[in-house]
Amino acid sequence: xxxxxxxxxxxxxxxxxxxxxxxxxxxxxxxxxxxxxxxxxxxxxxxxxxxxxxxxxxxxxxxxxxxxxxxxxxxxx
Numbered sequence: 001x002x003x004x005x006x007x008x009x010x011x012x013x014x015x016x017x018x019x020x021x022x023x024x025x026x027x028x029x030x031x032x033x034x035x036x037x038x039x040x041x042x043x044x045x046x047x048x049x050x051x052x053x054x055x056x057x058x059x060x061x062x063x064x065x066x067x068x069x070x071x072x073x074x075x076x077x
Contacts, residue, residue, distance in 0.1 A: 004036070004040060005033070008033060009033070
């Protein structure tokens with residue numbers, strides 16, 4: 001995750017030229033980085049949310065294939 005932030009930042013640092021007229025607009029660079037990171041955040045969030053929903057649906061008590069584990073069968077609870 002840190003690589004997604006570090007590489008573009010280092011790229012922009014070394015992209016600044018020595019001659020006048022080759023400046024970077026920092027606002028554009030910051031917003032571009034913000035949108036990239038938001039895309040990553042929404043993608044990771046969607047995967048995590050989907051995984052949690054699937055786990056809850058798959059291992060619910062009313063699932064037809066749900067069987068007690070050997071630990072639960074022994075009545076140790």
